[in-house]
Amino acid sequence: MIIPPNLAIRSLRDNGYKNAASAIAELIDNSIQHKSKNVELVCLEQDIQLKSSVRSQLHRIAVIDNGSGMNEDVLYRALQFGNGTNLNPENQKGMGKFGMGLPSSSISQAKKVEVWTWKNGLNSAIYSYLCVTEIEKGIMTDVPEPISKEIPSEYIKISNLMKDSQSGTLVLWSNLDRCNWKTATSIFKHSESLIGRMYRYFIDSKKAEIKFLAYNTSNYDKPTINVLAKPNDPLYLMSNTACPDPFHDKPMFEKWGNDIIYPVKYGEIESQIKVRFSYSKPESRANVRNAGDLPYGKHAKTNIGISILRANRELLLDKSLTIGHNTRERWWGCEVEFEPELDEVFGVTNNKQYASNFTEVASIVKGVEDNLISKEEINDEFDEEDPKKVLVNIILDINSKLSTIRSLIQSQKEGSGGEKARHTKDSNTPESIATDASEKRESEGKKSVSDNNPHIKDQDIDIVTEELKDEGLSEEEIENLIKFDEKYVISSTSLDSDAFFSVNVKYDKVLVQLNVNHPAYRNLMEILDDNELSTEMSYEERLKKASLGIKLLLLSWARYEDEQIGNFKERAQQFRREWGKVARDFMDIED
Template sequence: MPANDEHDIVPAHLAVKAMRDNGYKNAAYAIAELMDNAIQARASSVELLCGEKEVQLEKRSSNRIQKIAVLDNGSGMDEQVLRLALQFGNGTHLDPDDQDGIGKFGMGLPSSSMSQCKRVDVWSWQDGIQSALHTHLDLEAILNEEMASVPQPMQKPIPERWRRVGKTFGESGTLVVWSELDRVMWKTARAIIRNSERLIGRIYRRFLAEDRAHIRMHSFDLDKPEQGDGIDKFAQPNDPLYLMEDTSCPFEEPMFEEWGTHSIPISHRGEEHEVQVTFSVAKEEARSMPQAGAKDHGRHAAKNVGISVVRAERELEMDDSWVTNYDPRERWWGVEVEFPPALDDIFGVSNNKQAARNFHQLDVDSLKQDGETNQELKERLRDENDPSGPLLEVSKTIDRNLNVLRDHIKAQREGTRGAEQRHEESEAEERATEHTKQRQEEGHEGESDEEEDLSEEERKEEVKEGLEDSGLSEDTAEGLAAHVVESNLKYTFSETALPTSAPIFSVKRKGGVIIINLNTKHPGYDSLISALNEEEDESEEDLRDRLRRARVSLRLLLIAWARYEDEQQGEKRERVQDTRNDWGRIARQFMRKED
């Protein structure tokens, strides 16, 4: 085919290979790109369909993801538009006058798809599914220079398995299917849906809350799609301001209240535009209970820390440059910054709609040149066409209000020192649990994670059994198991005399919880762990604070190792366990008291 054909993929195999690394954070963000196309096409219903097959692993069989599809009932595409949609850098919303919606760059379908898989097939129809047109991209064919242009769309029936599992086949619509999934970090449909649900609910929260779109998530067996025993649920709105009703947050009502809204005018290309900044703060009843951060609603808020940046009613990202790491109270405020597509250049919207690159906390002093006043700084930034200039007022507004919000949040908890002291005992486990959830969302799976889906009673019984095996009495084990499971903790500690003094700790996995047994026979127990657990005179506040931090740090160190071990597979896990024993022997030698 001639190199200058109007449908060529430009610049063919080398460009496509480079575009695989275009910055999609994970499969959930790439899936969201396909949903953008659906909502842009006025779809009222969108489905995420995850097809699995049972495969034989080293020691067991398990379901593994094979195909991912996004189905919608949008307006569909004709032959010309369908072919354009699979070209990198082309599309129907490239004109600046046609960029009021969530689409923009003409890169979404091919770039998101090729970032996760080697082949993407697309069916689209405008007069019933019998009229569906099909075309595809095949990475291997492109890299081998066997495919230099998007194949001509042809009428082709939609495969039976997709017609069986999809519920959104309307008069018009589109089905995008990914196969040969070589870059999807999550290996199961459960993990893909779990990690996509929170993100999708937050990105499209307004569309979901206002019933402008419904997003179904379904998993199924590719060989037996009619069984219908997989996951089947609808995404709920996930509002980081916690002002909406009927969201994924488990609190009975909106758990935040609005703190204030500020409209900031920005002039750009001769026109005036508004940036709206909305603040919210947790209600007192959401924080008044002991260990509120460890409750379901507190854990939910911990996953939405940062500033939600919204463009065309769609969230681009959660910007954490304003967040104080690590202060758990940061979960109790919310900020949303919304701007129109006309300000894309000012905010620096990335082509995959995952970030506003120019939007972050701005340090005025670092921007100033020697002796420059605030007014001179503004004028210089304006003359240099620097986007920092228009965003300075937005940044200052956020800084001012966050300072007030943080003081308010701190004052909410005055006089509750006793509750905070009790909270210290689980602080390491709570923090590690939150970081583990982040690792799970990034695609790191542990063996214990599979048991998190057991019922609460089943988990309590499993954890109790593990604690009793560690030497705890039945009553003590039962009480601790109930606390761990009801608080949604991933980790807990017990103290027991292991058969030998070599390991400083051992690791068990029960009911989705990792139990870390501290070995009372190890010399390190008496010289470090036991000493750190001793209560000090309350008048020695500085010493107590230092010991508390040391105790938390030690627990986090042990938890980090336990999680590392939990994530290993097969022979590597055995090698890691051997390493743990070797480490214990060396520590025993280093910590043994002199005769």
Template sequence: MGTSDNYRIVSPELTVKAMRDSGYKNTAYALAELIDNSIDAHATLVEVFVCESPIKVSQRKSHRVDTIAVLDNGDGMDVDTLRRALKYGDGLGDDRKRIGRFGMGLPNATMSQCTKVEVWSWTNGPGNALYTYLDLDEINMGQVDVPAPVHKPGGIPDRWRTLSDGLGEHGTLVVWTNLDRVNWSGAAATLKNTSQLIGRVYRHFINDNTVEIRMAPVREDKVVDGEYRVEPNDPLYLMESTSTPEPFKAKPMFEPFEMGGPEPGVMPFRVKAANGSVHEVRIRASIAKAESRLRDVAGAEWPASATASNDAGKQVWGKHAGLNTGVSLVRRGRELDLDHKWIIGYDPVERWWGIEVDFPPELDEVFGVTNNKQTATTFSSLAHFEWQSEADPTESFSSFQSRLEEIGDPRLPLLELVNYLEFKLLRAMRERLRQQTKGNRSALKRHDDVTSKASDVVKRRRDEGHAGKTDKLDQVASEEEKRQEQVESLTQLHLDIDRAELMVDEALKNDWHVRWVSSPLDTSAFFGLKLMAGMMQVEVNTRHPLHDNLVAVLDEVPENITEADLKRRLEKASATFKLLIYSWARMEDELPDDDAREKLAETRRDWGFKARRFING
């Protein structure tokens, strides 16, 4: 059967136009594709030049980016490799050992930002560089082949020789011109918005000294003030030298979160690929150190430059953490995406945890990696996935998995991993972080009046001859014994040792005999009670719905809350309190006989009497 251009399945000019809308989030993500190629070519230095030229805006002179170039000292390419590198869907083939394996990166990224790309590559000195290019105008006029690479006299242009800091005997230079889709107009803005992303995407390579990435703004063919080496931007905040602001620039702001794995903060998972082979996925987790969230940690107080607010999220390092929220998805050491779908609304604790899911390229299909390497669609779709919502009423998790296997559901290989992330790891991390700020001086101060009032009632009841267990234990325990017992009780509730010691010291100094602590408890009870020498400790169960619907509604009120939101909170608390009383009433109602009902009613009357004493003082 003959062929005709009229029946060509894919029109080259329309295909390239479609590729221009291939979904790169911004210029930084497109540049990352070129850096992928440099790292795959074993480059130790990658230089990004953003060149601007003068333009006239109204009556003033301004500058706009007109050229972006990426130069590396990698292996360089021969004629065939260079020509294939500019071909859509070819590149260097499906090589799972490379960061880039889809054969789309260079032409795809280029056409998403500009209409012309020029490439020089050399293996024997920049003077012997091969040259080729792609031009959208020529493609629209019918060009279907990548121009054959040629040796241009003199090799790479002098402009780039002068600007480069590490021109090597082998390497590659990619130059974008006719920029029509770049997100930022000035060189400084382009680099500022690029460096944080590039620092995060390649943080492991930079931190391991595998590669240096130089950012250089250029004006009138000269590097202007402001060039720099990209620093790692670690969303887990475990690296020691990063872009994090002081006082955490040269030390970790977070610490590993223990998961019971083979090493602190690491949990391996075995995941099956489409071909049946099994590969390891490593989960790394971290949470903020107390000193990053609390102003008054002994020996690690906040610097004088910190703002007056005690809200760590309003400090420069807290704002930095706020830009790094989500689960970091890493493929072969290179971050694909910081997936924000795993975050729960606007919760202040979300910025204070970090999770990295590191998987090998052999699991690309399982995770759903896109060809522009910006996300993994299958993994992302499983954020907040509750298997029970799709399961039959009597179906167990294992039965649900078996059914998905029968129908070939692509989500199956990741179910155990995401179930662990959502319902075990993240839940534990959030609870630990909420406990972290309990007991700081500002929190204690908010409860001083209630604690003092309740303690006074306890002491009066004792003096009136109504001694409780805590009073009797107090008579035989030393101050140090009381302190040690109380500190241990608080650390068992997952409070940091420094927070626990502060709370106990405050209580002993003020002669307090009551303490209110919120903590996740393994019980259906709303609260637990620990009676110690001189201390009646009420432990409110954060896993009970009464906590979120009553205690937290009244106790965790944002500083900038609106009048309408405050009214809604009060209405919610009032409704919850009424439901609480109704639940007691129903408990009495369901007792099997009148004697049991009378005993509980007597308890209710006695509680009411004591409540009057505590409330009225």
């Protein structure tokens, strides 16, 4: 015994699953791998008595399927770490491979996992389990031999699958000490999008139906949640998906070119990598007021990145080749598909959470755009026998094609009607409100430098564009400065400075660049915006953290002012008062 089980189990619990939804996906993998047509994700809540109220809290999680079930030997091996039925290369044609999924995902969230499985009706069910507490105490040193055991009646009652299936499996998690979401609603909210995206091809082709169910243990007659998972397609080429109206029943994007097949030879393996691209249809953006802020635009924002598919199941949405905070990134899609035989090439981890080689190479390729490395130097980064070498030219080609698609998206006209609607004086955007306030101050004789400058729209646009490009402004910043009516433009960028933001006057316009590298950006802007970071938190948590960020920003100024002496302190106090007067005019907004 090299590592005692009671010590190893603690390390195995920290196995890299991103969240409960990712761990649950491992169980769904097993279900689909074992020919399940239907899978139920069931959350059971229990009422907890607090001091002055009763609160429903997540109590147990179950995954039920109508697959082929397991015999005693398979169940025993399925609960062992590093064992299973897909360890031999000839069996590695589907999602399973590493023999870690069931036990590893389970103990990452719960202290106990129990399994009932049957091959000839419910009465044939056999049972075994793992218990972290028993392993830690040295009581459990091996997987208990499977025994015949009756399935708890409550699961038979709430599951439609069990009533009709001759074979299947029930996996039950209890003592959910590491589950980061505490209610069934949270599990559903965070799992719906991820699971819909991971298994979109199985759901869309009717090969699998995944249902979310939730019950309170005080009432097994009526579910509190009963929803079928819909495909969440980051390429937006499918119909009848989770995308909001009006693109729930029709594609929002169209294909760019044909699927590209890259032949791959690695050692004795000959395989292929398939890549496809998509981009927004004009109707999703033309003559639309601020499409990115509409429900379908916000939905697209959550799917930014390259979808890496392994055996038709998404591993991850890789953002290595995306352009930071460019809002147009949501309007393209890219999918890279491969089979498990190329796991070593892609660097697939045993929990199927990452494709580390793809991410590493893509991050280096991104350096070409940032002028950090040349294309020639990238190939020199890896030895010929390095599996990452296989990916270099493929990812370079993907990146080149994405540049072409970005130009196409940029050239799409969103329609003058939509732009005018977005930039009328009735708009409630910060830029529009600030423009009105500035005009009011100007009318009162409080002139600024930009007020006296020539209007940018009166200039030769081509000359101005080249001038602003030479100053390092992005295409989107230049477009916003030239095209829109407001005096102010806010953008997010990486500044080589300790400042939270910069202020640059460009003709009669003022460009405010927020520094994405500053902690204030992470603790204010990203928390308040809808993105992958903020959606992990409740609105209450986001507001609380943003409030903390604002207060710390004020207190940091107080400290700065307190550190000044003599005339510098008087000057800082005067700056504060003058800024307060301007802020009063800008923030005097009617409710």
